[in-house]
Amino acid sequence: MHEDMNGGFALAHDWGRAYEDYIGQIHGRGDAMICVAGEADRLVGMAVGRLISLPAFFRDRHRGYIQDVYVREAYRGRGLASQMITRIEAWLGEHGMTRIDLTVAAENGAAETFWENLGYVPYLMYLGKEL
Numbered sequence: 001m002h003e004d005m006n007g008g009f010a011l012a013h014d015w016g017r018a019y020e021d022y023i024g025q026i027h028g029r030g031d032a033m034i035c036v037a038g039e040a041d042r043l044v045g046m047a048v049g050r051l052i053s054l055p056a057f058f059r060d061r062h063r064g065y066i067q068d069v070y071v072r073e074a075y076r077g078r079g080l081a082s083q084m085i086t087r088i089e090a091w092l093g094e095h096g097m098t099r100i101d102l103t104v105a106a107e108n109g110a111a112e113t114f115w116e117n118l119g120y121v122p123y124l125m126y127l128g129k130e131l
Contacts (some may be wrong), residue, residue, distance in 0.1 A: 026050075033091045035084040037071065045071035045080045045096055049088035064092030064100035085118060 005075045026032040026048070037045035047069040054061040056065050066088060092100055103126060 007063060021101040023048075033088055035087050037075070037080040039075065045084060047081070047084040047088055049092055051092070051097065052101075060106040061095065062098050064089075064095075064097040066100060081114065082118065 006087055015098065023034065027034055028082065031051040033049040034046045035049070046068045050065040052063055052065045066085065069081055069085070073085065089100065100120075102115065104115060
């Protein structure tokens with residue numbers, strides 16, 4: 001979905017297998033939570049929450065990070081993403097996190113609105129340049 005928005009999201013030829021490997025590497029680790037939504041034995045959504053640490057010069061250096069939130073188009077608007085995020089936020093809170101960060105593609109206005117409705121506010125602009 002993001003690949004169509006900006007070349008910075010271009011996927012490798014074997015991205016599906018590489019992503020499966022990535023999920024396999026973080027599954028079951030104490031610093032990650034993988035939350036899924038399903039219907040009739042079909043995976044229809046997923047979200048990943050992580051515990052991250054920034055360099056020691058940040059006051060609030062231990063943070064939660066939400067990444068890779070996705071719900072299949074036919075299942076959007078049913079609250080699945082919000083439910084997964086609520087579970088991840090609770091898990092992050094149980095691990096002592098008082099701040100959660102995430103990124104949103106600049107061209108993804110629907111995602112911006114989604115996150116703002118959940119109380120997230122912009123505080124950083126992420127820039128890129130092709131050479």
